[in-house]
Amino acid sequence: MDYTTILSALAEPNRLQIVELLRKSPLTVGEIADHLDIRQPQASKHLRVLHKAGMVEFTVEANRRIYKLRSEPFKALDLWLKEYRDIWEEKFDNLDCYLQDLQKKVNKENEN
Amino acid sequence: MDYTTILSALAEPNRLQIVELLRKSPLTVGEIADHLDIRQPQASKHLRVLHKAGMVEFTVEANRRIYKLRSEPFKALDLWLKEYRDIWEEKFDNLDCYLQDLQKKVNKENEN
DNA sequence: TAAATATATTCCTTGACAGGAATATTCTCC
DNA sequence: GGAGAATATTCCTGTCAAGGAATATATTTA
DSSP: OOHHHHHHHHHSHHHHHHHHHHHHOOEEHHHHHHHHTOOHHHHHHHHHHHHHTTSEEEEEETTEEEEEEOSHHHHHHHHHHHTTHHHHOOOOOHHHHHHHHHHHHHHHHHHO | OOHHHHHHHHHSHHHHHHHHHHHHOOEEHHHHHHHHTOOHHHHHHHHHHHHHTTSEEEEEETTEEEEEEOSHHHHHHHHHHHTTHHHHOOOOOHHHHHHHHHHHHHHHHHHO
């Protein structure tokens, strides 16, 4: 899954809004369509694009599907964006470095 | 400048590559066209889109234009992405919280 | 001033994609 | 099993964006 897939999935206004909605809580297709004031088929189609991009997943609940965000693409975007941080964070003083290293260690320990 | 503008600017493969290139160093239009193996007019057009999205700026140097990245849209994306961090960083232990608060204080002091 | 270089712009064509409408599929409940 | 609800899919149409080719604009150099 490459970046342009994720980015073009997010570039469509309705899909971006869907993602914003799902950030707060998982939702069914109908609920999403209601919130965005779009018709159900469009909601389904947008969700399909998001799903193919790996950005959402769903659980089947009777004849409804409950969609929620997946973390991986956001992690990927974050990783990509990290590479650009030194464009605007040119200044690293000692305390900053110390805290960042310490933070990394803590995160690493939490993975186990 | 809203997010979808930035995202659709980045969603095009050639433009994403241009951004990746400019991350390393500023470049002229011709150099960009060479690197991406595209024709000069397409490079100009893509740069125009990136410029309208506020992602690049240029300095005029004789009859050449030297393009470089602007930091603002990346800051904006980073800010947007921050809102999604708790999707995958669900676990906050005490040490984590302590360090994050401390980090915020440090950043705030650096702004002055 | 003429030629050459670097870049931007315009026009045209083609392909992708979003929305509308209708329909198919799947499940629940009576 | 039939009706209704929730969701997915298909077909159609219009719009928009990217690439190609040609041209315009600006700047340097001879």
